[in-house]
Amino acid sequence: xxxxxxxxxxxxxxxxxxxxxxxxxxxxxxxxxxxxxxxxxxxxxxxxxxxxxxxxxxxxxxxxxxxxxxxxxxxxxxxxxxxxxxxxxxxxxxxxxxxxxxxxxxxxxxxxxxxxxxxxxxxxxxxxxxxxxxxxxxxxxxxxxxxxxxxxxxxxxxxxxxxxxxxxxxxxxxxxxx
Ligand SMILES: *[C@@H]1O[C@H](CO)[C@@H](O)[C@H](O)[C@H]1NC(C)=O
Numbered sequence: 001x002x003x004x005x006x007x008x009x010x011x012x013x014x015x016x017x018x019x020x021x022x023x024x025x026x027x028x029x030x031x032x033x034x035x036x037x038x039x040x041x042x043x044x045x046x047x048x049x050x051x052x053x054x055x056x057x058x059x060x061x062x063x064x065x066x067x068x069x070x071x072x073x074x075x076x077x078x079x080x081x082x083x084x085x086x087x088x089x090x091x092x093x094x095x096x097x098x099x100x101x102x103x104x105x106x107x108x109x110x111x112x113x114x115x116x117x118x119x120x121x122x123x124x125x126x127x128x129x130x131x132x133x134x135x136x137x138x139x140x141x142x143x144x145x146x147x148x149x150x151x152x153x154x155x156x157x158x159x160x161x162x163x164x165x166x167x168x169x170x171x172x173x174x175x176x177x178x
């Protein structure tokens with residue numbers, strides 16, 4: 001990727017030298033709607049790209065499976081992001097409990113997103129969670145119950161469930177030739 005970008009820059013440099021154009025590179029987050037890029041199997045919800053995987057896997061398997069797709073088991077950076085994804089799932093009749101990358105396997109009672117190392121924000125949990133029921137719940141799922149709200153819940157890691165992968169944020173590079 002970086003090499004291709006470098007080669008492109010060198011070529012554009014030659015063009016600008018020979019034709020007298022000024023070429024300005026421009027890199028922005030995300031993909032403009034106007035480009036109509038195919039992102040399947042990832043879908044855009046809000047500003048991010050996700051794969052809502054309905055195949056069931058235990059937490060470790062789900063983590064590996066997302067990595068194999070050059071993505072990560074999801075980490076929600078805000079309550080707004082969690083709610084946007086939940087609403088998409090509800091609207092598409094895919095209501096279930098989905099694995100996220102949240103876990104306290106490293107340090108008990110300190111839930112972190114295993115994909116980013118960042119702490120799980122305290123406002124993302126369902127009421128009364130995480131409760132480490134039976135002292136065996138160390139992986140976090142997004143529990144969606146339209147009638148009772150949405151939020152994170154800790155669950156036994158070996159349980160098989162659907163899961164959500166999140167792709168790294170794409171960037172768009174363009175060149176202004178003037
Ligand atoms: C979801 O289910 C409802 C009720 O069965 C149906 O009317 C609606 O078309 C479904 N939506 C999608 C996106 O499948």
